[in-house]
Amino acid sequence: MKNSLQVQLLGKPIPRAATESKTLPSFQALPILSSDALSSVAYATEAALGVLILAGSQRLSLSLPITLAIVILIAIVVMSYRQTIAAYPQGGGAYIVGRENLGVLASLVAAASLLIDYVLTSAVSLMAGTQALSSLVPGLLPWEVPIALLLLVLVGWANLRGAGDTGRLFALPTYAFVVMVALLGVAGFHDLVTSHGWTPDPPPLLRAVEPLGLFLILRAFSSGCSAMTGIEAIANGVQLFRDPAAKRARATLLVMGLLLASMFLVVSGLGFMYGIAPNPDVTVMAQIGMRLFGAKSALFVLLQVTTLLILMLAANTAFADFPRLSALLARDNFLPRQMGWVGDRLVFQNGIFALLVVTGFIILVCQGNTTIAVNLYAIGVFLAFTISQGGMVVHWWRKRGQSWLARALMNGVGAISTLLVLIVIVISKFGEGAWTVVVAIPLLVMALVKIRARYRKVYQEIGIAPGEVSAINVPARDLKIGNISVVWIAAWTKPTVQALRYAATVSDRVIGVWVQPDGESEEPLLAAWRSSVGSDPNLELQILESPYSSLINPFADYVDGLSKLWGDTTITIVMPLAIPRYRFDSLLLNQRGINLRQALAEHQQLVFTLVRFYLPA
Structure with a gap:
């Protein structure tokens, strides 16, 4: 048995028979699988404003139409993935959908994209969480990198303890953040109606350093699309829901989409009305909170604390899906088989450890600056969106069941929309670091292919052909001696x-x-x-x-x-x-x-x- 220290840290081993009991009701599965998507409202608006400000503060008003366009895109993707869950109730991630409908190569491209995206999602969430904390306590600004690494260790530890403990741990902070954003919206609406009025405040006067053009608007749009990451997590994690799992997952995805769109509109709308501009030392969310709650009020402190917690917990989406996807790849011999081993707490512990190491490396490289990572991590998820939805079109075409044409059209709209956004992101962010992901994805695909080819060769060399008999004989001996x-x-x-x-x-x-x-x-x-x-x-x-x-x-x-x-x-x-x-x-x-x-x-x-x-x- 494991040593007592490991048992104290991670908990006692869980019997295999308890696997069913570790599935979760919807109200616990929602915070686990949606924390990434819901928490993105804390930095998505800021990411878009950070690009628009380059054309001068007067151009910040474009954040509102950009937000509306992204909300429409959220609706399209959510409706498309609801169909994916219906077709793949056992879990319909881009890897599975791509493999069954578009072939091995497409599935590996989707898998490589998501593996990279999960790492970047974990890093961005934790770094953004430290920024929320330093906005509350400015004296912590020099310590953002160590704090992000500490939060990384805490999230990894929570996941190593298993899904049930994670669900209980994550539910309260996630729902508390949703409530605080709702209070922010109510307070803002009350202020606009009773005292402020509906005339937007002018933002701080800043001179343009770049001319406003279509390319800059597209860059701002692609930065704002960071709000879309994590939407696919519920389709990937249907197995986490209690029966009827598919029905619960579809309903939860719809709730998550409504919450995400509403919260994104609240933050962007209030930022527009109060003339909020990006500030390297104070987040956009914190500036809105100071304006409505007061800089020293208990509500502002609670807003920042819940923002910190959900951003820390948002990394759990990556810690839930990166190991699961790695295990699927290992089962198909695209990764070393030990990535599919289940630990004593019924989690893929080797995948969790791998994600801990790589995420820590990204945090150190970025030095706590989310801007660098945000420029990278939307590529992977939109490429996976496109492959998944394109695969669903092929799925409906092959099945030709009831209402297949309407379903295929819905997924087709999703595939085309996400493909166009992917092209925009690659072109607009290529020079800002996106080229690294564009290069990394095919390199990772090549590595996956080589691993499987090597496994096939090795198994061929050590395997025994069907019908081949390898006789093993032992001479008769006295079993009582020797x-x-x-x-x-x-x-x-x-x-x-x-x-x-x-x-x-x-x-x-x-x-x-x-x-x-x-x-x-x-x-x-x-x-x-x-x-x-x-x-x-x-x-x-x-x-x-x-x-x-x-x-x-x-x-x-x-x-x-x-x-x-x-x-x-x-x-x-x-x-x-x-x-x-x-x-x-x-x-x-x-x-x-x-x-x-x-x-x-x-x-x-x-x-x-x-x-x-x-x-x-």
Whole structure:
């Protein structure tokens, strides 16, 4: 079992049987899957204003029509993704939709886009959260990077504890932020009606540094589209909802879309009416809050605190979906298989750790400045939007079911709209750093393809062809004397057969042990065992079930039981090991074997033997 410190930090292991209980009701799933989208209103308006101000303060009024255009786009995408959920109730992310309807290449482009987007989403959310805090406490400005890294660790820790704990932790801050933005809107409306009037205040006079043109407007529009990131999260995470999951997810997506559009309009509208201009030391949201609540009021403090919390928690969308998508890719052999391992808390812990490291690197590179990252991260999500909606058009065309044409037209509108926005973002932001994502996506796709090709080659070299029989014979011996060999069986492969043959030559009794992974049938292994071993009494197969996600602990516990039963008998643990030709292959092979050896390292009475199978040159 895990050491006590790890249990104290992450909680006790959760049995596999509790997986159903870790699904969530809609009111808890909404903050987990929508925190990214809803929190974007804290910086999306500011991102658009930051571009418009280049043409002079008088051009800030264009933020309102830009906001209305983005709200229309939000409506189109939400309606399109509601159809995706209906068609893919098991979870309809861009990777799955693209793979089934547009082919492997399109699905890998979508996957690479989303992996990059999740990293940038996590970084932007946490850096924006520190800016909300420094707007409240200006003395913290020099400490924004360390604070963002601390928040990153806290979010990662919360996710490592599992979905149920995360849902309870995230629900209150998310809903509190929604309430505070609603109060901001009510206070603003009351002020406009009773005292201010409906004439907008002029913003601070700033001289133009660039001429106003279509290109600058498009740049502002693409910056404001950062409000769209995270909309796809509910379609990706349908499995998180309690049954009926698809129905709950569609309703939750609609609620999220209405909240996002309303909150975005409130912030942009109040910013326009009060002549708010971007300020490097105080966020647009904070300026509005100071104007309506007062700079030292409890409501202003609460606004900033809830903004900080939801921006911190917005990174949870990435921490929910990055590991899940990585696991899907690992299952299809596009990433190392360990990215699909489920930890004791029923989460993809390796994916969470990977996201922690990469997000921390981005925060350090950007030095807490969200402007750099905002210029990058809308590309990935709009590319995924386009692939997903284009795939849905093909899906409806193939199914030709009831109302298929109307459904295809809806998704077609979504695909065309998001494609046009994607083109705008790439062109308008290319020189501001978007080129890095444009280059990174194909490079990542190439890496995914190479990993799968290498897996296929390795499996071909170590695999046993159907119908091929690899006989394993043990000479008859007296089982009451000698020693026992226990062979770890990960899969029925040439290294496994070689390890069993070796064990048969050095031991009086050989026990092959296979810990059954969740959802995997035992019949193929039993058939292979019968073909190779038959009914030899000196060789036996033990199939163990694990109540938890770990496949290592049941094996270690079984060995402990043998040690107690056969106290005077030498027990040899035989581990088949595929020796790779290339250093990179070590990331793809033998990872569970390495972990198993570490788990048994303290057993001094055991003999540990590695049987090496060298991959052909």
